[in-house]
Amino acid sequence: MRYQKPKGTADILPGESEKWQYVESVAQNVFSRYRFSEIRTPIFESYEVFERSSGDTSDIVSKEMYDFKDKGDRHIALRPEGTAGVVRAYVENKLYGPEYQRPYKVWYKGPMFRYERPQSGRQRQFHQIGLEAFGSDSPELDVEIISVGLNFLNELGVHNLKVAINTLGDPESRENYHKALVDYFTPFKDQLSDDSKVRLEKNPLRILDSKDENDKKFVADAPSILDYLNDASKERFEYLKSLLDDLDINYVVDPTMVRGLDYYNHTIFEFMVTDPAFNNKEITVLAGGRYNGLVEELGGKSEPGIGFGLGMERLMLLLKDEDIHVENNLDVYLVTIGDSAERASVKILSNLRRAGFSADKDYLQRKTKAQFKTADRLNAKYTVTIGDAELENDTANVKNMATGEQVSVSLENLAEELKKIEG
RNA sequence: GCGGUAUUGGUGAAGUGGUUAACACAUCGGUUUGUGGUACCGACACACGUGGGUUCGAUUCCCACAUACCGCCCCA
Numbered sequence: 001m002r003y004q005k006p007k008g009t010a011d012i013l014p015g016e017s018e019k020w021q022y023v024e025s026v027a028q029n030v031f032s033r034y035r036f037s038e039i040r041t042p043i044f045e046s047y048e049v050f051e052r053s054s055g056d057t058s059d060i061v062s063k064e065m066y067d068f069k070d071k072g073d074r075h076i077a078l079r080p081e082g083t084a085g086v087v088r089a090y091v092e093n094k095l096y097g098p099e100y101q102r103p104y105k106v107w108y109k110g111p112m113f114r115y116e117r118p119q120s121g122r123q124r125q126f127h128q129i130g131l132e133a134f135g136s137d138s139p140e141l142d143v144e145i146i147s148v149g150l151n152f153l154n155e156l157g158v159h160n161l162k163v164a165i166n167t168l169g170d171p172e173s174r175e176n177y178h179k180a181l182v183d184y185f186t187p188f189k190d191q192l193s194d195d196s197k198v199r200l201e202k203n204p205l206r207i208l209d210s211k212d213e214n215d216k217k218f219v220a221d222a223p224s225i226l227d228y229l230n231d232a233s234k235e236r237f238e239y240l241k242s243l244l245d246d247l248d249i250n251y252v253v254d255p256t257m258v259r260g261l262d263y264y265n266h267t268i269f270e271f272m273v274t275d276p277a278f279n280n281k282e283i284t285v286l287a288g289g290r291y292n293g294l295v296e297e298l299g300g301k302s303e304p305g306i307g308f309g310l311g312m313e314r315l316m317l318l319l320k321d322e323d324i325h326v327e328n329n330l331d332v333y334l335v336t337i338g339d340s341a342e343r344a345s346v347k348i349l350s351n352l353r354r355a356g357f358s359a360d361k362d363y364l365q366r367k368t369k370a371q372f373k374t375a376d377r378l379n380a381k382y383t384v385t386i387g388d389a390e391l392e393n394d395t396a397n398v399k400n401m402a403t404g405e406q407v408s409v410s411l412e413n414l415a416e417e418l419k420k421i422e423g
Numbered sequence: 424g425c426g427g428u429a430u431u432g433g434u435g436a437a438g439u440g441g442u443u444a445a446c447a448c449a450u451c452g453g454u455u456u457g458u459g460g461u462a463c464c465g466a467c468a469c470a471c472g473u474g475g476g477u478u479c480g481a482u483u484c485c486c487a488c489a490u491a492c493c494g495c496c497c498c499a
Contacts, residue, residue, distance in 0.1 A: 004472090004490065063424080064497075081499085116497070117424080118490095128499060195496070211495080270499095279493090287499060311499030337457050368457045376459040387457060401459070 008116075008124025010313075019316060019324050024109055026155055027129050031107045034148045036131050039106035041085040047075040053084035053263055053294055064114040066124075078113035082130045082309055083263075083291070084298070090134055091300035102135030109312075120278065121314040130288075132307035134295065139236055142267045142290060143243040145306050149271060149286050150249065153310075158285070158318055162272040163251040165244075168205075168258075168265050169225060169233035171293070177228035178204060188218050208256040224255040233266070240267060259289060263297065266290040267306070277317040285318065286310035332418070333375035334361040337368055337387035344391060348384075348414065355415035375401065382421075384414065 005011060012020060028038070047067050066078040079085050086108060090096065095104050109129045118124060131148070133141055146163065153161060168174050181204040189197060193212040200207065208219055229237065244251050251269075259268055268289030274282045288308025295303040332352055336345045345361055352359040360378070362371045368385075375383045385397040396414050398421065399406040409417035 007490065112499085114498080117495090119493070122498075126499075130499090209497095284499065309499060314499060335458075367452090369459080370451085372459040374459090383458075385458070389457090397458090399458075404459085406458085 006124070008118040010123060010125075019319070020312070022324050023156060023312070023315065023319070024129070027107065027109065027152060030152045030155055031131060031148065034105070034144065034151075036105040036107040036133075036148070039086060039089065039108050040110070041082075041089045041108065042079075043111060044076050044078050045085050045088060047077040049084050049088050049298065050077050050080060052297055053087065054080075064116050066113045066115055080114045081112055082108050082110070082128055083132060083294070083307055086132050086307075087134075087294050087298050087300075087305065090132075090303075091295060091298050096135060096295070096301055096303050103133040103141055104135050105131070105133045107131035121283070121311065121317050123313060127312035128309045129312060130307060130309035132305060134303055134305045137290075137292065137304040139240045139243060139267070142240055142306060143247065143249075145288065145308060146244070146269055147247060147249065149288070149308050149310070153271065153286065153315075156315070156319060158273065158315070160273060161285075162274075162282070163244075163249060163269065164254040164257055164272060165240075165251050165267065165269045166254050166257040167225065167229065167233065167237040167240075167267055168289075169229045169237075170265060173225075173229045173233045174265060176230075177223070177225050180223045180228055181205065181207070184222055185218065192218065205258045209258050219256065226253075226255050236266065259287075263291040263294040264289040265292050269308070271310075273318060275318055283314065285314050329358060330360060330378050330380045331357040331382065332359040333371070333378060333380035333383045334359060335368060335371040335375065335383050335385040336361065337385070340388055340391055341386040344386060348386065348396075348411075352415055352418075355419070357415065357418065382418065384418075386411070 031038075047065070050065060065080055068076055070076050086106060090104065096102075107130065110127065111125050112128050113125055115124060116122065131145070133145060146165075150161065150163065169177065182200065185192065185196075185200050185204060185207060189200060191214065192200065192207070193210065193215050196207045196210050196212065196215050199210075207215065208222065210216065210219060226234075226237075241251075241253075257268060257270060266289070269287070270284045271286040272282050272284050274280055286308055287310075288306070290304070290306040292304040293302075295301065295305055334345055334349055334352075336342045342365075349359050349361060360380075362374060366374075372383065380401055383399045383401060385399065390396055390411060394411045395408045396411040396417075397406055398409055398418065400421075407421075409421075
């Protein structure tokens with residue numbers, strides 16, 4: 001093998017691509033019911049867009065970004081996630097203007113890039129489906145976002161989802177909590193893992209997310225964000241929970257849940273699932289939250305926003321074949337016998353297709369028997385056999401492959417005849 | 424970036440330091456003239472990821488690299 005695809009990339013081949021199309025069509029469907037429109041933004045952006053939005057302490061910026069200088073010496077990065085580009089587009093196109101209905105609701109799908117070690121459901125070029133809503137700080141909208149995600153996954157047949165929610169509070173609450181964490185962890189600093197020592201300096205919230213067993217002991221007794229919310233933030237969170245109750249959405253509050261990206265505040269959430277595809281370990285398939293400071297951070301007015309992203313590769317692993325509705329229907333397989341029929345087949349096929357049938361034929365000059373074999377294997381509904389005799393009499397033999405019944409019809413009106421047979 | 428395991432045909436795979444690299448599936452062809460299944464017969468590895476090394480000789484041993492999978496980090 002001479003060439004191979006770059007590490008961490010995948011070819012999505014026919015057979016698999018139909019599944020992707022199916023998932024994307026369900027997304028399109030569900031999201032438009034919630035009145036989200038598709039937005040398509042560039043796959044690469046100015047490096048600063050991501051640096052600015054994700055925060056330069058985040059791993060995404062510090063070590064996972066695919067960035068390069070283009071021929072014009074611009075610092076470019078392949079998008080590592082979807083939100084930053086959408087926010088940039090929102091600001092650049094002045095979509096916060098009074099002529100636009102708010103909240104401004106969009107969804108996107110497409111490839112993202114992160115320079116990391118490939119693993120099951122994780123690749124360097126991976127794909128996300130996500131959505132964002134701008135211009136409303138309403139908790140009702142938070143719940144709508146959670147519910148559209150849930151709806152989407154349920155429609156695909158993914159059940160047993162665990163919905164975990166948390167709040168990071170408003171900036172004031174977050175600031176207070178930040179201090180409390182530093183005060184709490186600093187005395188144990190020497191006993192923390194090396195990673196967490198760094199986190200203590202840069203982003204103490206991330207310590208809560210540590211997988212280190214020793215760290216976990218300290219995390220267990222760490223102060224909870226829920227105790228540091230100011231009244232407004234607390235009230236908001238309580239209201240949010242009651243809205244989820246109204247919708248009969250089962251959720252758990254996970255006060256240790258944090259976010260890898262810096263721009264979140266208030267509501268954050270993750271949908272987790274435990275599945276054999278991941279060795280029965282709990283993995284996150286969808287995650288999102290509110291980011292009220294981000295639009296301003298990228299040069300817009302102070303505008304609230306909320307959204308989520310979900311990983312396609314992980315989702316595809318969760319979907320069972322029977323969940324995926326893929327039809328591969330071949331209406332007609334044309335069997336030709338002899339050179340005249342071979343020649344006539346070009347026009348016959350063309351007419352059938354124009355009449356709306358999916359139709360195909362053999363292009364390898366194979367024997368009749370082999371052609372029927374192929375028709376069988378392709379699961380053709382009908383075969384149409386043409387030979388010298390048929391061409392002379394202007395007839396065609398139409399065989400119903402399921403019943404084996406064969407009838408002779410007018411070749412001239414083949415498409416019409418087939419429609420009649422179809423009923 | 425760190426650690427572990429793996430890498431043989433279209434697919435699943437067996438196997439050995441040395442004449443023809445099992446077996447199965449798939450595919451193609453045939454079993455007398457233009458019809459799908461089954462059965463039977465036949466065909467099907469420029470050679471065992473790439474590059475070095477050890478050896479009289481390596482697909483089998485050693486090293487490096489690449490890729491895949493798993494774990495850490497991080498994340499969807």
